[in-house]
Amino acid sequence: MIFLIILGMALVTMIPRIIPAFIVDHLIFKDWVNRFLNAIPYAALGALIFPAILYVIPDKPIIGLVGGVIAILLSLMNLNIILIVIGAILTVFILSQINWL
Amino acid sequence: MTPTKTQSNSMMKQGIKAGFPIVIGYLPVAITFGVLAKQTGLSLFELTSMSIFVYAGASQFMAVNMIGLGVSATEIILATFILNFRHFVMSFSFMNQLRMIPLRVKVPLTLGLTDETFAVSSMYTEEAKKEKGDIFYLTLLITAYLSWIGGSFLGGLLGNIIPEKLSQSMGIALYAMFIGLIIPPIKKELKLGLIALVAMITNTICSEVFLLSSGWSIVIGTIIGGLSGVFIQKEGNI
Structure with a gap:
């Protein structure tokens, strides 16, 4: 039974991922479609970050928010992405120790 | 070699x-x-x-x-x-x-x-x-x-x-990684931040106001954000 679920999940996940590989080659997009597709990564990143970042510590949205602000500040300082990730983890770790937050 | x-x-x-x-x-x-x-x-x-x-x-x-x-x-x-x-x-x-x-x-x-x-x-x-x-x-x-x-x-x-x-x-x-990925291009071209912002706001409205599932909210946020990019990037130089 579990394997039937896994098989079904695999198919419905795989098919939407794979279809564009076969069709994009056959299409020449109008300029605006290319602009749309080129903007997708920035739009997707925005949609993935917010509001989900607020739920990192589910009952304390402020902690995720501060972690995000720290990540922005570290990015603005042109730090390596690993350091940005570690800085945000440390921020959340420290803030989650504070009970009154 | x-x-x-x-x-x-x-x-x-x-x-x-x-x-x-x-x-x-x-x-x-x-x-x-x-x-x-x-x-x-x-x-x-x-x-x-x-x-x-x-x-x-x-x-x-x-x-x-x-x-x-x-x-x-x-x-x-x-x-x-x-x-x-x-x-x-x-x-x-x-x-x-x-x-x-x-x-x-x-x-x-x-x-x-x-x-x-x-x-x-x-x-x-x-x-x-x-x-x-x-x-x-x-x-x-x-x-x-x-x-x-x-x-x-x-x-x-x-x-x-x-x-x-x-x-x-x-x-x-992962969120810190996403932020670390998106800030450098925004620093070069502020318009790209606007695309992300449109996507964030759309996603938030879909999930928090219309109570859509997170899956649909992200899809709609990404598409609306992408469409905003068509107008924001009029010169098509991304």
């Missing part, structure tokens, strides 16, 4: 390096998945298979939760389709970026497409035009894939090996 071999090796190294932040983000999440799946009653073999064949974090957590509640297979599969449909939009954009890369490489690349691998790959646009650029993307995606499978397996086998407080704090890792 021949120049081609050197180029391959260098692309491989860069791919692992670019994929490394994903590994840090994936490991605690994958371990948690393994622990939860085991607690729900999945065998180590079943939960590792799910990570191998489905490879979509949020939907795997959802499925395990639904299996625990005794929901029917059809409903679980339908919910998975809806939650993962966003990858269709991302794959379209990714394939358009990788036009130079042969189809036999593009197909496995799409199978390894997740929110995180898409986010990282799509910010490395130059590699698509370089010699052996396909090796860069393949290595990046395989690095992420193996960490997801390895983490799930470890979680199912050993239980929670990362202390809970740390594991919870590591939940910020």
Whole structure:
């Protein structure tokens, strides 16, 4: 039974991922479609970050928010992405120790 | 070594390096998945298979939760389709970026497409035009894939090996990575931030006001954000 679920999940996940590989080659997009597709990564990143970042510590949205602000500040300082990730983890770790937050 | 071999090796190294932040983000999440799946009653073999064949974090957590509640297979599969449909939009954009890369490489690349691998790959646009650029993307995606499978397996086998407080704090890792990816291009071109902002606001309205599922909210946010880019980037120079 579990394997039937896994098989079904695999198919419905795989098919939407794979279809564009076969069709994009056959299409020449109008300029605006290319602009749309080129903007997708920035739009997707925005949609993935917010509001989900607020739920990192589910009952304390402020902690995720501060972690995000720290990540922005570290990015603005042109730090390596690993350091940005570690800085945000440390921020959340420290803030989650504070009970009154 | 021949120049081609050197180029391959260098692309491989860069791919692992670019994929490394994903590994840090994936490991605690994958371990948690393994622990939860085991607690729900999945065998180590079943939960590792799910990570191998489905490879979509949020939907795997959802499925395990639904299996625990005794929901029917059809409903679980339908919910998975809806939650993962966003990858269709991302794959379209990714394939358009990788036009130079042969189809036999593009197909496995799409199978390894997740929110995180898409986010990282799509910010490395130059590699698509370089010699052996396909090796860069393949290595990046395989690095992420193996960490997801390895983490799930470890979680199912050993239980929670990362202390809970740390594991919870590591939940910020992927968001910090997303921020670290998007800030440099925004610094160069402020307009790109506007696209992200439109997507964020749309996503928030969909999920918090209209109470749509997170899957649909992200799809709608991404599409509306992308469409805003058509007007924001009138000169088409992204």
